[in-house]
Amino acid sequence: MISVTSLAFVSMILFSIGAIGVISRRNIFVIYMSLEMMLNGVNLFLVTFARYHFNMDPQIITIMVIAIAAAEAAIFLSVIILLFRSKKSLDTDIFNTLTQGEKS
């Protein structure tokens, strides 16, 4: 059986890869993918410890998170489409209209 420690490490690595992706990537789709990766890292963490403690509550929370993430994905994708329509680009650095003065 795979140890709890290694599973926890995997979830942490998933989360970290996601976080780095959110920060470093410019493509909005990749950012979204990284976000989902962070979510799944957390999910894995919850499930791992639910199993370890024989407590079912985190399992329920995980199912909830997956359901909400699915709903969120629908909204997110539609928002991305709208963003693309406005600027004809998916580069997040172009969406900086809230800065003062120098508009690019």
Add this chain to the structure above:
Amino acid sequence: MNTSLLIWIILAPLLGAILNGAFYFYSIKKKKISDLTFSLIGTISPFIAFIVTLSLFLRMNDEGIIFKQNLFTWLNIDQLNINMALLGDNLSIFMAMFVTFVGWMIHIYAVGYMKGDKGFGKFFAYFNLFLASMLILVLADNPIILFIGWEGVGVCSYLLIKFYYGKKENVIAANKAFIVNRVGDFGFLLGVVTLFFAMGEVNLSFDSIEANLGNASPELLSLAGFLLFVGAMGKSAQIPLYVWLPDAMAGPTPISALIHAATMVTAGVYMVARFHFLYIDLGDIGLFIAYIGAFSAMLAAFIATRQNDIKKILAYSTMSQLGYMFIAVGLGFYSTGLFHVFTHAFFKAMLFMGAGGVIMALHHQQDIFKIAQHRASLPIIGFTFLIGVIAISGIPPFSGFFSKDAILAAAFQEGEYLIWAMAMFTAFLTAFYMFRLYFIVFVAPSPIQKKYVYTPMTVTIPLLILAIGAFGAGFLNFPAIFGGEHFVDHWLSQLDSKTIHLSHSTEYILMVLSVAVAASGIFVAYKKYANFDVMKPEEEVGLIGNKFYVDEIYDVVFVKSLKKLSTFVDKVLDEKIIDGFIMNSANGFVNIGKKVAMLQNANVRFYAAFMLIGMTCVFVYIYITLGL
């Protein structure tokens, strides 16, 4: 006793000043008004003041009462209660008597002296105002009212010294007088404030200060006494605030006479006598006053021996005589000091008026050697001048002898032999420089044939009247050893002055000594100057001729250093440090703002990174505090 007459002593010259001022404005704006109007108003108003004072004096003498007049409450704030009140006690009526009388004489003299001057009306307006201010000072019932008069004479002296304001030196001299006086006035005001705080809840009239003196702490009283004397130093031209007095000679001669004889410079002595109840317990301060007086007397006498300007010699002699007065009041002989003020008023007014007559006859020539080179025959002026010179030198039975000798005896009796010796030496110098002046101006052989110059009656009559005073005023305080009654000492008995009680033989020896000293001064002056070749004038050279370089030292120490300080404050402290600090801090905020604004760069990834860092910090904090 209440009376409504006291105010008229002040109001008469004040109304004269207002009327003259109004008429003068009318005269220059609309229609010319004759000088006669101005001179009538100008001379009658001090006469009224004199008559009122005289009537009060006579009543006082008969009934033995003192007068008070409460005009109105001026200020009433919590503990501070100041009444506009006048006090006519023996001291103030004594002072007002000769101030109004000598002032009146000088006013009459000024009619002749200022004849034909453009600013005739203005002159009399200022002149009357000067007298009114002095009378406010004399008749004040509390130090605040006294201060009004004190400042009033300061302003009037300023206005009169720069009467011929077309010349730059006159304006500078007036400014100097005013500014140096301000230093003293500041001390005086601080003294009054200190007195007020020392006393606590009193209404600050002289009576209540005297009555409540016991409640105050001695240290505060000493401080107040010292500060008040700083005021007297400025007004009465003592070391170190005397420098304005010789320069004040820039004004017309009647002003010099008025400043030196009746008003202004005697204010300091009067003030110390007024506060006699304060100074009587402050032996150290009194001694300090006496020493300042002695040093001033000697310094001024030294300088006077080397001056060539007739008015400056007289100015320094005034300073010297004021030094005598301060010796007397400092040692507690208030009535003796005031007696010298009294006799000095007569002979100094006369000397100045005589000098004015000479200056007038020689078309405003003030250098004594040049006056001698163009000698004019002025019999009356020469005669009265001689009386004044003898009186100031202290030759019996002229008035100066009695008052000066009493001061010398007082210093001797108190055991202050240093002061006594300095005063004695000053007496020698006084006789010397006054007779130097007399011999050069009136006696020394002159190449120019004497020409007779007509002197108006308005000049000669006051001179003759004052000559009687200069001769006879001393008999009012005729010493007891000659069977005298000390009228002045008795009249001023309220001052608790010390009296002279030396043995008769000591007193005789002192008198003989002072007469001998004066006579030797005259003899030296006679030897040196009676046949002096006036075509080869003495130069004002050397340490004494340059007035010990005091003006130059003051210039370096106070004027230049203050200028440097203000330049420093302006150019460095203000521009560099204060402005620099403000500008730098403002720029600093702008820069910080720019740095903070960089956080809001609308970069999503940047925000995400910040959120991550922030959340990490929160979790780390929770981890540490919960100790998991």
